[in-house]
Amino acid sequence: xxxxxxxxxxxxxxxxxxxxxxxxxxxxxxxxxxxxxxxxxxxxxxxxxxxxxxxxxxxxxxxxxxxxxxxxxxxxxxxxxxxxxxxxxxxxxxxxxxxxxxxxxxxxxxxxxxxxxxxxxxxxxxxxxxxxxxxxxxxxxxxxxxxxxxxxxxxxxxxxxxxxxxxxxxxxxxxxxxxxxxxxxxxxxxxxxxxxxxxxxxxxxxxxxxxxxxxxxxxxxxxxxxxxxxxxxxxxxxxxxxxxxxxxxxxxxxxxxxxxxxxxxxxxxxxxxxxxxxxxxxxxxxxx
Amino acid sequence: xxxxxxxxxxxxxxxxxxxxxxxxxxxxxxxxxxxxxxxxxxxxxxxxxxxxxxxxxxxxxxxxxxxxxxxxxxxxxxxxxxxxxxxxxxxxx
Numbered sequence: 001x002x003x004x005x006x007x008x009x010x011x012x013x014x015x016x017x018x019x020x021x022x023x024x025x026x027x028x029x030x031x032x033x034x035x036x037x038x039x040x041x042x043x044x045x046x047x048x049x050x051x052x053x054x055x056x057x058x059x060x061x062x063x064x065x066x067x068x069x070x071x072x073x074x075x076x077x078x079x080x081x082x083x084x085x086x087x088x089x090x091x092x093x094x095x096x097x098x099x100x101x102x103x104x105x106x107x108x109x110x111x112x113x114x115x116x117x118x119x120x121x122x123x124x125x126x127x128x129x130x131x132x133x134x135x136x137x138x139x140x141x142x143x144x145x146x147x148x149x150x151x152x153x154x155x156x157x158x159x160x161x162x163x164x165x166x167x168x169x170x171x172x173x174x175x176x177x178x179x180x181x182x183x184x185x186x187x188x189x190x191x192x193x194x195x196x197x198x199x200x201x202x203x204x205x206x207x208x209x210x211x212x213x214x215x216x217x218x219x220x221x222x223x224x225x226x227x228x229x230x231x232x233x234x235x236x237x238x239x240x241x242x243x244x245x246x247x248x249x250x251x252x253x254x255x256x257x258x259x260x261x262x263x264x265x266x267x268x269x270x271x272x273x274x275x276x277x278x279x280x281x282x283x284x285x286x287x288x
Numbered sequence: 289x290x291x292x293x294x295x296x297x298x299x300x301x302x303x304x305x306x307x308x309x310x311x312x313x314x315x316x317x318x319x320x321x322x323x324x325x326x327x328x329x330x331x332x333x334x335x336x337x338x339x340x341x342x343x344x345x346x347x348x349x350x351x352x353x354x355x356x357x358x359x360x361x362x363x364x365x366x367x368x369x370x371x372x373x374x375x376x377x378x379x380x381x
Contacts, residue, residue, distance in 0.1 A: 245297045
């Protein structure tokens with residue numbers, strides 16, 4: 001996370017504010033839309049409970065940094081590299097994602113409880129400010145935003161000395177990390193049968209919908225093909241590191257098997273194997 | 289002494305509850321295990337934590353009250369009391 005933020009911050013120090021404001025705006029919009037759309041599909045079509053729907057939606061509203069990196073590598077390798085400020089967009093996409101889904105969950109549960117005759121505050125359990133604080137100061141967020149700030153502040157000159165670690169070693173360490181995630185995803189495969197067919201379909205179709213939405217919004221902001229692909233990949237991805245603990249704390253009623261299996265065992269491999277190329281094709285047709 | 293075994297992500301919240309209830313300190317170790325609720329929720333954080341805090345019976349009761357009302361239903365937590373003998377009693381009450 002830190003390396004990502006750092007590199008992004010350095011790139012950001014090169015960019016002008018004007019270049020980034022359009023993309024930043026659509027990214028925030030995207031970040032607000034994806035958790036809502038995921039929630040609605042899960043609740044209305046999938047008939048999941050409020051807690052489960054909000055919990056899973058929180059994952060899809062958030063971003064998988066690994067998927068982002070994979071998308072970046074992909075577009076570079078096909079000759080359509082993405083802009084340097086993509087990590088900034090990643091942060092912007094990440095922040096509203098989890099919050100909005102959790103907020104929907106909390107409010108829906110509170111009103112359901114009120115309708116059933118209980119008291120509104122009882123459902124939430126903890127003040128909203130506390131939850132928000134916890135989410136914004138989570139490890140992942142701190143590292144990403146911290147990296148961005150530091151990168152922007154030190155610029156190219158500060159980056160050079162540490163480049164061997166944060167760029168050179170990065171790929172190797174990333175490989176090890178991916179192996180670890182692969183093991184984790186693999187151990188969850190047996191949970192697929194508990195997840196049910198709807199979740200399986202959701203884990204593959206929802207990313208495509210979100211990806212297309214991302215690519216389209218990216219085209220409106222004038223992003224290049226490479227940028228659109230990466231944005232689409234981010235929108236489609238589901239977090240499985242930052243989101244699970246956040247959801248567990250705030251919506252303990254949500255079944256972890258659903259959200260973990262969907263994000264880690266279904267969507268993550270799907271995006272890496274098929275998703276990213278699909279978004280590239282979509283981006284080619286929509287973007288500059 | 290009150291021993292609490294909980295999901296590791298509850299760490300901060302547990303510390304707050306322990307302090308609020310009036311305990312003077314605590315010790316925390318990593319733990320792993322299984323109960324009625326099964327899976328770990330985070331691949332990165334450790335599985336469980338065990339917190340031990342030596343307290344007076346009143347503080348223990350307060351703490352158990354909070355844990356049973358707010359945590360038992362929703363999270364994977366267990367808690368149990370045991371009697372221990374200490375030498376410097378004033379440190380704990």
